[in-house]
Amino acid sequence: MSEVAAPNLMRIGALADKAGRTQRTLHFYEELGLLTPVGRTKGGFRLYDQDSLVRIHWITRLQDLGFSLPDIREFLVALRSAQSAPEMMKSLQAFYAQKRLDTQSMLARLQALDEELVTALDYLSGCHTCAPATEKSACSGCETGGHADIVAPPLVAGVHDRSPSMDL
Amino acid sequence: MSEVAAPNLMRIGALADKAGRTQRTLHFYEELGLLTPVGRTKGGFRLYDQDSLVRIHWITRLQDLGFSLPDIREFLVALRSAQSAPEMMKSLQAFYAQKRLDTQSMLARLQALDEELVTALDYLSGCHTCAPATEKSACSGCETGGHADIVAPPLVAGVHDRSPSMDL
DNA sequence: TATCACTCTCACGTGAACGTAAGGGTTGAT
DNA sequence: ATCAACCCTTACGTTCACGTGAGAGTGATA
Structure with a gap:
């Protein structure tokens, strides 16, 4: 029943648009180890899939919960272990x-x-x-x-x- | 009825202690125009009174409410005008x-x-x-x-x- | 092949809210 | 007068979460 859906890949600009964040933000997430592209083109362009989008929403959710990005990273590291x-x-x-x-x-x-x-x-x-006419100082009382x-x-x-x- | 209470002045260290903040923080508040000493000693030491303490609590409260210090400053300026x-x-x-x-x-x-x-x-x-024995990958299902x-x-x-x- | 939007990797900038010395002067108690 | 404890100004450092170019390469289309 579950479609394996052709590798619906996209580059960073498209993902950024869908996620409502900037490319820089996604780069930044990657620097922190929060988001890894599924691959690269031969030219070096990052490629992402739908899961990447889910991940970004998840990160956003956690930020809403008050977690810092380093917090989230720490958590992911813990999970990995x-x-x-x-x-x-x-x-x-x-x-x-x-x-x-x-x-x-x-x-x-x-x-x-x-x-x-x-x-x-x-x-x-x-x-x-x-009364509106009252002086500011007069109302110190x-x-x-x-x-x-x-x-x-x-x-x-x-x-x-x-x-x-x-x-x- | 209200005691005029002898000019119960204190220096920055005492105020910082009472308010639970550092001296640097109080200096910083002053830089931003949020807190002004009531005076100085001839030597240049800042002097504060009880109102200063009230002011600090007020600032803290507003910070809790989500205001930034510049926000608060802006507000004070507006009030003054x-x-x-x-x-x-x-x-x-x-x-x-x-x-x-x-x-x-x-x-x-x-x-x-x-x-x-x-x-x-x-x-x-x-x-x-x-089952606890389940492999991590095995539970991808x-x-x-x-x-x-x-x-x-x-x-x-x-x-x-x-x-x-x-x-x- | 030329074009142009898209993307790459540095790498420095920003603003909030302080921290942390450095190198002095001041208080006040003995 | 001396000394520790306190305070002064100046100024650079820090963390977070990105922003903002710069200069160069890549991908798809005409």
């Missing part, structure tokens, strides 16, 4: 399981940040009550007076500029 | 509101990635049925044979190594 397929799959599993933990803690962090943003926005919405005794949230507290002239 | 306090607060609000959108789309992306990880892990758990007709998820499909020798 695996003796059996199940061992390989196991290390892949461990790899992703670990990453899932990371991802989830990242999710938690982001959620916390989101809440902090909401808090800051809530606080700031109170500032609209100040925003935290002590205007906002009563509500303490400014961290995302707001840092902006005060008491420096004489920070023009650069 | 605001004519009235409410205008300033409004731009701060807009800034954070936008960031909240970014954060939420990031959350969505991460969640998608998490699901993808789960899919990959599910798929891989099937690989354990392979993992997708076509062993896993029946389930197609390998993207996070798994990219790992196949058909390169002759990818040693660097």
Whole structure:
């Protein structure tokens, strides 16, 4: 059922187009050992197949997950040294399981940040009550007076500029 | 009621310690216009106060939110040019509101990635049925044979190594 | 055969966020 | 006065993930 599909080869430009990356990027991946052409023309042009495209998508995915390219390389080296397929799959599993933990803690962090943003926005919405004519300096009492005794949230507290002239 | 608290000044080392960053980092922030000492000793040592610490925490927070230091600088410049306090607060609000959108789309992306990880892990758990004695090459049929007709998820499909020798 | 788009291999550039000396001067405690 | 601990400026180094040519060769088409 599965077609063996004639060696549907392409050169780097075509692959770059399909993958949405530049030729330089693919060269770079090769330098790092992440992507190897299936062959070369007699003239020296790199040749790639469909698997190359899959590999690139995979790399992109891992980058999205927060892996650096050296990370990925390290992982590929580890995989290569695996003796059996199940061992390989196991290390892949461990790899992703670990990453899932990371991802989830990242999710938690982001959620916390989101809440902090909401808090800051809530606080700031109170500032609209100040008359537009108010001088900037006059509203320095925003935290002590205007906002009563509500303490400014961290995302707001840092902006005060008491420096004489920070023009650069 | 609010104590004016004696000019609780400190030098860069103390501030760096309290903030958990290096002196170089604080110098660097100053170069970028993000942090200005409140003064200097006659000898030229930088002096900071508590606000400096708050500012550093604020910078850190924004970095967590994905802002680059130049981004933050740009923002501070914009703030400084605001004519009235409410205008300033409004731009701060807009800034954070936008960031909240970014954060939420990031959350969505991460969640998608998490699901993808789960899919990959599910798929891989099937690989354990392979006997440990199986040769690495022998399990190339993992997708076509062993896993029946389930197609390998993207996070798994990219790992196949058909390169002759990818040693660097 | 000539043409032209495509590709090759160097190899230096970029920007973010600092690190790491080098070669000095400053503080303040004894 | 001396000394260790602290700080100053200047300036080059580092990692990541490529960008940007330069100068030359290759492939397919007219």
